[in-house]
Amino acid sequence: MTLAIETSCDDTACAVLDGAGRILASEVSSQLSHQAYGGIVPEIASREHLQNWPPISDAVLSKADVDWKDIDVVAATQGPGLIGSLLVGLSLGKALAYALRVPFKAVHHLEGHLYSPFLSVEGGPHLELPHSFVGLVVSGGHTCLYDVSGPRVTTLAQTRDDAMGESFDKIGKRIGLPFPGGPHVDTLADALEGLPKKRFKVPLCGDSLDFSYSGLKTRTLKEIEHLERAGECVEIGDLPRGAAPMPLIEVLASFRAAAVAQLLDRLDRLYRLDPFEHLAISGGAAANRLLRRRAPEWARSHGVELHLVAPELSSDNAAMIAFAALLHHRRGESDDPRDAEAFSRLGLGEAGSPL
């Protein structure tokens, strides 16, 4: 039984997995206080994690029908993320492991996302992991491409500026949507039937596999400004659902199309350089509906087996942290709960560097 804690940002999450990787319970408590500020306030996040922990851990243990004494491994997210938030979860995890006298594993947040497509949301054991696969993690803080070969994870590419989810959130904020705006921008873009008339250029980073979302975001913000100057309503936060004006929806759909096309362009390039058989897509922005329609088409046309994270496990959760910890535990890897540190910046597969 692995109990994991995930507090890298504003969600307080706890989960219990059994030895076969079945999710026995997984709860996420989202902090709503940040909405008034249009973004995460780190100090509020840390304090709320402390308040959320007792009810959420009680709920998870009772749902999983296990007791503290049944827990064999404790895991917690070590980084990257907000340092205050990470410290709350990591300290809780270390203290629990120490008190329960069980192994402790500090887990990289992106490693959690990376393997999450192999978890079952129907209560079954985890799916078999291919020996090697390409992992695409698209979230609010990261847009990364990895090569995973057995236990070795190599970073192939990352964003040079904004992450994909972050660019969606910034567009959402501009038009008055509640934070995070990503899912709402996606829903609004879906209101357009057919292809957007205006095609935004797919951002390129020379011949590199790297991503870039800042230029596309600026282009989109300029288009929104243009609409505003022309007298169109672009503050849709106050409008009733479904009442967004069509010119704005056109812009959002063009933005989304280019954002998703960039991901597929990099997969194309990587495939041409070094064909692969398995692709795992994960992270909060993997809930994007256009991506969920395009990725299977792309995989089919390239003969690649796609492992797309379940929408329920795409955003931050502790089941994915428990799963990464379980994989480490099977390899006999653990961390000393007296030494493990939290890192706001932490490369995957690299040693942590202090703040």
Ligand code: KG4
């Ligand atoms: O993985 P996650 O929960 O947190 C991070 O590790 O960042 O990802 C959250 C991000 C937010 O930026 C959110 O707007 C974005 O995922 N997101 C979406 C969608 N659903 C969530 N972005 C685009 N389309 C969506 N449907």
Ligand code: ZN
């Ligand atoms: Zn995440």
